[in-house]
Amino acid sequence: MFKGLLLKILDLIYKKKCIVCSCAKTDDLLCKNCAKDVNFLSGFPHKIYNSIPIYSACVYTTTVKTIIHLLKFSHKKQASLVLAQLLFEYFKKLKLNNDFIIVYPGSFYLTKWMRGYEHMYLVAKEFSKLSGLKFYKSAILKVKNITPQYKAKNRRKNVLGAYQINKKIINKIKDKPILLIDDIITTGATIEEVINTLKKEGVSNITCITISKAIKM
Ligand SMILES: [Zn+2]
DSSP, X not given: OHHHHHHHHHHHHXXXXXXXXXXXXXXXXXOHHHHHTOOBOOSXXXXXXTTEEEEEEXXXXXXXXXXXXXXXXXXXXXXXXXXXXXXXHHHHHHOOOOOOEEEOBOOOHHHHHHHSSOHHHHHHHHHHHXXXXXXXXXXXXXXXXXXXXXXXXXXXXXXXXXXEEOHHXXXXXXXXXXXXXXXXXXXXXXXXXXXXXXXXXXXXXXXXXXXXXXXXX
């Protein structure tokens, strides 16, 4: 009770601000104006890779791009809440009705160390709270650092062998429906490499949803 009261007082002192435009006209982390800029995509998989559907919730522009950048490069952990909400809003529309286990591609240990946290872990944790679905921390480990490569061909070569499935978790997820979530899909090379890695370990019931999709304008 005391904690609740304290939170209310803190809320009054530090009036909530929109994390994107910093305006104070909101009770949420995202103001109505910024929320308007979120372009949700259709409820169809935008790609089927090796019989695995890959969905994307939003277009990677304006608001969504800013929120992802805040989480990845500006230490704004709160951004994970907004991203999880966007993902959940889209996920509900899909009506997949499966008792999924949520997994996400981990960050390379140096990135995690420099950032102080694993950004997709924070999103998965919040998404798990919203959806009531179970999630496993560190199920997919990134064992190789990937330097940014923008040419599709190089990117594919670059991500080969970049991921490993955590041996301690593999048996817990092997026969379960898996919901693989990630922040962004560009060429698809990363998510496809993760799918390949999961399949090699015998995980086959996979559905992917990325928060955003980069679309060439
Ligand atoms: Zn705003």
